[in-house]
Amino acid sequence: MKKAIWFSLALVLVFSPMVNSAQAAKAIKIGIVDCYSGPPATYTNDVRDAFKLEVDKINAAGGILGRKIVFTTRDSKFKVDIGLSAAKELIYRENVDILMGTINSALALAISDLVKKEKIPFFATFSKSAKITGEKGHRYVFSITENTALAGKAGAAGLAKRPFKKYWIAGDDYEYGHALADGVWTNLKQLRPDVELLGQSWWKVGEPDFTPYITAILSAQPDAVIIATGGRDCVPFLKAAKATGFNERVPFFMHTATELSTLKPLGLDGPEGVIGTSNYFFYFPESDANQQFVADFKKAYNREPAVGAVYGLLTAKFIAQAYQKAGKVNTKAFINAVEDLTVDSPIGPVTMRACDHQATLPMFMGVTKKVAGYDFLTATDIVTIPGSEVMPSCEEIAASRK
DSSP: OHHHHHHHHHHHHHHOTTTOHHHHTTOEEEEEEEOOSSTTHHHHHHHHHHHHHHHHHHHHTTOBTTBOEEEEEEEOTTOHHHHHHHHHHHHHTSOOSEEEEOSOHHHHHHHHHHHHHHTOOEEESSOOOTTTTTTTOOTTEEEOSOOHHHHHHHHHHHHHTSOOOEEEEEEESSHHHHHHHHHHHHHHHHHOTTOEEEEEEEEOTTOSOOHHHHHHHHHHOOSEEEEEOOTTTHHHHHHHHHHHTHHHHSOEEETTTTSHHHHGGGGGGSOTTOEEEESOBTTBSOOHHHHHHHHHHHHHHSSOOOHHHHHHHHHHHHHHHHHHHHTSOOHHHHHHHHTTOEEOOTTSOEEBOTTTOBBOOOEEEEEEEOOTTOSSOEEEEEEEEOHHHHSOOHHHHHHHTO
16 A cells, blocks of 8 residues: 555656656746636647647757756636736745746736746736736736737727627626727727717626627627627627627627637527627648647647637747747846847737737737538638737836836
């Protein structure tokens, strides 16, 4: 019995990336805090899995500067207090070199404040608040995903070309929802001064019944609606839109509505005609790099990669190539190396801008539709909006931080 217990303990010591002291002495430690419970997991699992896929390749090739990358995850359960406690534990007890995550913007901002104090680099992988690299940005925080400012500009650019004049805004009553709605509306007003806002509806995150809100919106008879939902409510809202016929009665824009993570859970029951934006589709662009990435990801996980997979891949690439560029495992040298670093990806070269630590990603706008060959809706009529066209200027970033 004692031998069996000892053997089991030995296995844990050998295979646990954060426990093996011999390995940990040489390893570069990454701590991931994200939500792996409930609806947000449809987005966050791909971040983690693609990150692991790339890390495995890096380690198989000898690691970084002779060191392996090891990582561990913590579930925030979409709660700021739980996620922040997990981040502290990873810093103070696990002694991680870098933190990454999370899909919750409020949590990302809280972790950003923490790492600024502790001088630990933090890569925000799915949080979309413009404050992360805007007014609250600093030397130790980086954003891999597009933010609400970029999504707002892209959404406004697409909506401005459509004939809609009377709008309604509705969404999640928290940081991301308000920031996204403000981003779309502010830019739309600049592009189309004639647009009119009839009203707004805000629900708590995790709202179980959207029908009363949809009924109220329809009674106002807007030409179009801007829906500002976060990762937790995207799928439930689209289910409600289909069930109530909302999408057939009024056009609406919802950032992430065209993403695979959002549409696949709905199957062919997803609502058609919804305008959405995303940084990535596994079927677009039809480049060799994207096709290889899709093949590798599908071989490893038996599913197509969603947008989160690109964020996970990019994070691994930026970390590995920055350390290689720095030539040593040193935080100051690492941060200097990440700034203005460009890495290849399935969506083309992506640069981490030095002035705000924001990855310059393209945006793809499309419309949901049933397409032969898929058992879920896809994006059609895709228009590419280069990241450089929707990024705020470095002067605007500097002014926001004063």
